[in-house]
Amino acid sequence: MAIRTPICDLLGIEHPIVLGGMMGISDGRLTAAVSAAGALGTLSTATFGAEGTRSEIEKIRSLTDKPYSLNLPIFHPMVPELVNILPECGVKIVTTSAGNPAKFTPALKDAGIIVLHVVSSLRTAIKAASCGVDAVVVEGVESGGKVSREDVPTISLIPQVADAIDIPIIGAGGLADGRGLLAVLALGAQGAQLGTRFLATDESPAHDNWKQVLINAGDADTAIACRQSSPTRMIRNAFFNEMDALDEPGKNAMDFMAIQGEGMARIPGDTDGSKGNYICGTGAGLIRAVKPAGEVVREIMQEAESELARVNAIVA
Amino acid sequence: MAIRTPICDLLGIEHPIVLGGMMGISDGRLTAAVSAAGALGTLSTATFGAEGTRSEIEKIRSLTDKPYSLNLPIFHPMVPELVNILPECGVKIVTTSAGNPAKFTPALKDAGIIVLHVVSSLRTAIKAASCGVDAVVVEGVESGGKVSREDVPTISLIPQVADAIDIPIIGAGGLADGRGLLAVLALGAQGAQLGTRFLATDESPAHDNWKQVLINAGDADTAIACRQSSPTRMIRNAFFNEMDALDEPGKNAMDFMAIQGEGMARIPGDTDGSKGNYICGTGAGLIRAVKPAGEVVREIMQEAESELARVNAIVA
Numbered sequence: 001m002a003i004r005t006p007i008c009d010l011l012g013i014e015h016p017i018v019l020g021g022m023m024g025i026s027d028g029r030l031t032a033a034v035s036a037a038g039a040l041g042t043l044s045t046a047t048f049g050a051e052g053t054r055s056e057i058e059k060i061r062s063l064t065d066k067p068y069s070l071n072l073p074i075f076h077p078m079v080p081e082l083v084n085i086l087p088e089c090g091v092k093i094v095t096t097s098a099g100n101p102a103k104f105t106p107a108l109k110d111a112g113i114i115v116l117h118v119v120s121s122l123r124t125a126i127k128a129a130s131c132g133v134d135a136v137v138v139e140g141v142e143s144g145g146k147v148s149r150e151d152v153p154t155i156s157l158i159p160q161v162a163d164a165i166d167i168p169i170i171g172a173g174g175l176a177d178g179r180g181l182l183a184v185l186a187l188g189a190q191g192a193q194l195g196t197r198f199l200a201t202d203e204s205p206a207h208d209n210w211k212q213v214l215i216n217a218g219d220a221d222t223a224i225a226c227r228q229s230s231p232t233r234m235i236r237n238a239f240f241n242e243m244d245a246l247d248e249p250g251k252n253a254m255d256f257m258a259i260q261g262e263g264m265a266r267i268p269g270d271t272d273g274s275k276g277n278y279i280c281g282t283g284a285g286l287i288r289a290v291k292p293a294g295e296v297v298r299e300i301m302q303e304a305e306s307e308l309a310r311v312n313a314i315v316a
Numbered sequence: 317m318a319i320r321t322p323i324c325d326l327l328g329i330e331h332p333i334v335l336g337g338m339m340g341i342s343d344g345r346l347t348a349a350v351s352a353a354g355a356l357g358t359l360s361t362a363t364f365g366a367e368g369t370r371s372e373i374e375k376i377r378s379l380t381d382k383p384y385s386l387n388l389p390i391f392h393p394m395v396p397e398l399v400n401i402l403p404e405c406g407v408k409i410v411t412t413s414a415g416n417p418a419k420f421t422p423a424l425k426d427a428g429i430i431v432l433h434v435v436s437s438l439r440t441a442i443k444a445a446s447c448g449v450d451a452v453v454v455e456g457v458e459s460g461g462k463v464s465r466e467d468v469p470t471i472s473l474i475p476q477v478a479d480a481i482d483i484p485i486i487g488a489g490g491l492a493d494g495r496g497l498l499a500v501l502a503l504g505a506q507g508a509q510l511g512t513r514f515l516a517t518d519e520s521p522a523h524d525n526w527k528q529v530l531i532n533a534g535d536a537d538t539a540i541a542c543r544q545s546s547p548t549r550m551i552r553n554a555f556f557n558e559m560d561a562l563d564e565p566g567k568n569a570m571d572f573m574a575i576q577g578e579g580m581a582r583i584p585g586d587t588d589g590s591k592g593n594y595i596c597g598t599g600a601g602l603i604r605a606v607k608p609a610g611e612v613v614r615e616i617m618q619e620a621e622s623e624l625a626r627v628n629a630i631v632a
Contacts, residue, residue, distance in 0.1 A: 005630045122535040122601070142469045150536035153458045155470050155499060156490040156598040160535045163602075174472040179503050183471060185627050186498035219438040219476045220466035282472040285438070308631065311501050314321045315624065 001305050003181075005190040007135060007168045010114065011093060012067045014038030015301050016191030017181065018116075018137070018170055019198050019293075021071025021095055022279075023047055023145070024264075025206055026198075028059035030293060033203040036064040037294035042095055046073050050081045057089050067093060069116065074099025087111050098146075101131040116170065120148035122160050129165040136167060137193050142174025144196050144281035146253060147224060147231045155187065162188025176283030178303025182311075185304075194300075196281040201293040213273040217284040230256055235278035239263045243277070317621050319497075321506040323451060323484045327409060327430065328383045330354030331617050332507030333497065334432075334453070334486055335514050335609075337387025337411055338595075339363055339461070340580075341522055342514075344375030346609060349519040352380040353610035358411055362389050366397045373405050383409060385432065390415020403427045414462075417447040432486065436464035438476050445481040452483060453509050458490025460512050460597035462569060463540060463547045471503065478504025492599030494619025498627075501620075510616075512597040517609040529589040533600035546572055551594035555579045559593070 005016045017039035019026060024047050031041030043060065045053045053070070060068055070091050072079050075098050083104055086094065094108055097118035108115050109132060117128040118137040128136050138161050140154025141147045154173040161169055171184025172193035181192040199206050200214045213235055223236040225244040229251035234240055243259050263277025270276040291299075321332045333355035335342060340363050347357030359376065361369045369386070376384055386407050388395050391414050399420055402410065410424055413434035424431050425448060433444040434453040444452050454477050456470025457463045470489040477485055487500025488509035497508040515522050516530045529551055539552040541560040545567035550556055559575050579593025586592040607615075 001631055003631050140469070140471070142472060151539060152535045153456070153469050153471070153490055153598055155456070155496065156458060156492070156601055157535055159493065159495045160601050162495075174469055176472070177475065179475045179478075180471065182502035182627075183499040185630070186502050186623060187495050188623075190630075219468045219473055223467060282469055285468075285472055285476050305631070307502055307504075308627065311498075311624065312628065314501070314506075315317055315319050315621070 001309070003185070003301065003304050003308065005185070007170065007190040010134065010168065011040055013040050015297055016170075017297055017300055018042060018069070018191060018193040020143075020172065020193050020195030021069075021097070022195050022199060025204055026071065027205055028056035029063070030198060030201065030203045030205070031056075031068050032060045032063035033201070033293035034198060034297065035060070035066040035068045037297035038066070039297045040093070041068040042071050043068065044071050045078070045082055046071070046076050050078045050085065053082060054085065054089060057091070061090070069093040069095045071095045071097060072104065073097055074101070074103055079104065083107055086113060095137065096133075101128045101133055105131045105133055119161075120157075121150040121152055122157070122164060125161040126164055129167050134167065135170060136161070136165070137170045137172055138189065139193070140173030141224070141233075142282040143172055144222075144233050145279045147233050149231055154184070158184060158187035158189055174282040176286035178300045178305070179307055180283065181300055181304040182307050194283070196283050197287060197296060198293055199280065200287050200290050201296055202290060203293050207267045209267050209270055209273065209276065210278055211290050213276070213278045214280055214284045214287045215289065216273065217280070217287070219285040222280060222282050222284060226251075226256060232256070233279070233281060235273070235280060235284075237276070237278070238274045239266070239277050317625070319501070319617065319620050319624065321501070323486065323506040326450065326484065327356055329356050331613055332486075333613055333616055334358060334385070334507060334509040336459075336488065336509050336511030337385075337413070338511050338515060341520055342387065343521055344372035345379070346514060346517065346519045346521070347372075347384050348376045348379035349517070349609035350514060350613060351376070351382040351384045353613035354382070355613045356409070357384040358387050359384065360387050361394070361398055362387070362392050366394045366401065369398060370401065370405060373407070377406070385409040385411045387411045387413060388420065389413055390417070390419055395420065399423055402429060411453065412449075417444045417449055421447045421449055435477075436473075437466040437468055438473070438480060441477040442480055445483050450483065451486060452477070452481070453486045453488050454505065455509070456489030457540070457549075458598040459488055460538075460549050461595045463549050465547055470500070474500055474503035474505055490598040492602035494616045494621070495623055496599065497616055497620040498623050510599070512599050513603060513612060514609055515596065516603050516606050517612055518606060519609050523583045525583050525586055525589065525592065526594055527606050529592070529594045530596055530600045530603045531605065532589065533596070533603070535601040538596060538598050538600060542567075542572060548572070549595070549597060551589070551596060551600075553592075553594070554590045555582070555593050
């Protein structure tokens with residue numbers, strides 16, 4: 001038995017699992033590790049800039065010949081340049097996010113590229129489908145980092161999107177294991193995107209203190225800071241309170257760049273996990289060990305398959 | 317094909333669906349309608365007081381001979397009196413909530429009553445299991461009304477509880493259809509509790525304006541007011557802002573009773589849904605029509621079963 005959905009054929013992958021494009025984390029090495037395991041790795045281009053992205057792509061291609069995606073945050077000034085060089089780099093799949101999908105989807109489709117677009121509400125999902133993207137990543141407010149002010153949770157969002165659009169859905173937000181994958185399939189998705197779970201892998205460039213914070217995290221240890229201006233999910237610690245105290249209406253993501261950078265810089269010396277900026281989703285509570293990314297992919301698939309067998313066994 | 321889990325045998329029901337005990341809503345008529353359809357109705361005793369509960373129980377017994385539960389909010393002063401009269405009323409199942417399960421579980425178990433207990437975090441689930449309750453209702457922050465400050469979403473909470481305790485789990489929070497039921501089964505639960513979906517039924521005593529607000533609600537139309545003192549999920553409208561403006565650290569649920577009552581009193585005249593107090597969960601976005609409660613139960617079961625067939629069909 002193997003869980004394989006139509007989106008596997010669309011993307012040329014074996015397993016319906018996608019690595020989230022995490023700023024500072026989803027580099028060439030982690031992307032290649034996820035792709036080599038038969039899932040879809042996603043490179044965070046914003047981390048590297050246009051030239052750096054070119055060399056990360058080279059790294060991916062030296063490590064695996066499997067498909068991978070490039071995450072393009074639409075608002076970023078380097079995106080027009082990147083869109084132009086994608087064909088010569090051999091990029092076949094792009095995941096756009098954080099902006100209007102009308103802006104680059106036509107150019108990407110003209111270049112023969114498969115376009116996934118990340119949304120966090122029904123409204124933006126319908127918009128993305130109307131722009132001609134191939135699939136949407138539907139991400140609930142359980143996810144780590146910047147989250148939508150619309151505050152819609154995965155379990156209610158995915159079925160509403162599934163009722164409204166006809167293109168495939170990849171579910172995201174709060175997922176960390178095979179039960180999460182099976183749950184989003186039940187809700188109407190064809191696959192799952194996970195970020196935080198892959199942050200705590202051997203290949204992830206995150207500092208060991210960050211990985212340890214995720215292992216230690218319980219169910220209630222994340223929260224959303226800066227709800228009035230730039231909602232951001234992270235570990236609830238002293239840094240969280242420090243950043244949240246700067247929240248006020250009218251501020252935007254840029255206003256928190258300095259403090260977030262400071263919180264990141266503190267991680268190497270933060271042995272008790274209290275003072276650093278630990279971006280992560282609610283799925284952190286399910287992470288118990290740092291493992292190779294490929295092993296994470298295999299375990300998620302095995303668990304989803306055995307859980308499906310368990311659910312089938314309770315059907316009379 | 318029929319989805320039937322071990323908790324159906326424990327509770328003596330046909331379908332693993334439970335009506336949430338909603339203050340002012342879950343009366344004898346609605347409870348009986350859900351139970352008569354083969355699910356588990358739950359009477360909100362806090363709505364009726366001890367003597368009123370006795371007559372609501374008579375009403376349930378005149379309408380159906382199927383099992384039902386009584387919701388006892390542990391903090392409520394009438395609970396000791398109620399616990400004493402339960403055996404003579406023939407009550408077989410009780411759902412405790414909002415307090416320490418150590419307080420009444422031994423007396424209820426001694427009286428031969430099956431005890432369910434509502435929790436909203438891993439910590440409280442472990443505590444409830446250690447107190448000897450028969451099953452836990454594990455409710456994510458997606459649910460309507462008072463929610464936990466721990467702010468844990470359904471999709472991450474259920475698998476963590478399933479890993480930690482051995483008694484059955486009923487999943488709750490943000491569920492409104494068969495996909496939600498199937499998703500919580502995938503996450504490790506044996507059934508689903510729904511409140512908001514049953515609020516919009518023919519038998520529900522909620523005002524028609526409230527039911528219409530739920531039908532009109534989109535994915536992003538609920539939010540949590542009063543996060544600093546008494547977090548409460550409801551429709552985001554002018555009343556929400558009015559109540560949220562009274563939020564300050566140190567206040568508690570009692571401090572909002574008056575304004576909430578005022579918001580309830582406005583519902584009959586609130587034809588555009590802006591000024592009333594519309595308590596509901598994030599599942600409201602999935603509700604498209606008011607129906608008989610029994611039809612809701614049947615549709616949820618049919619959808620969960622057809623969705624399971626769909627998921628099985630994508631397994632190679």
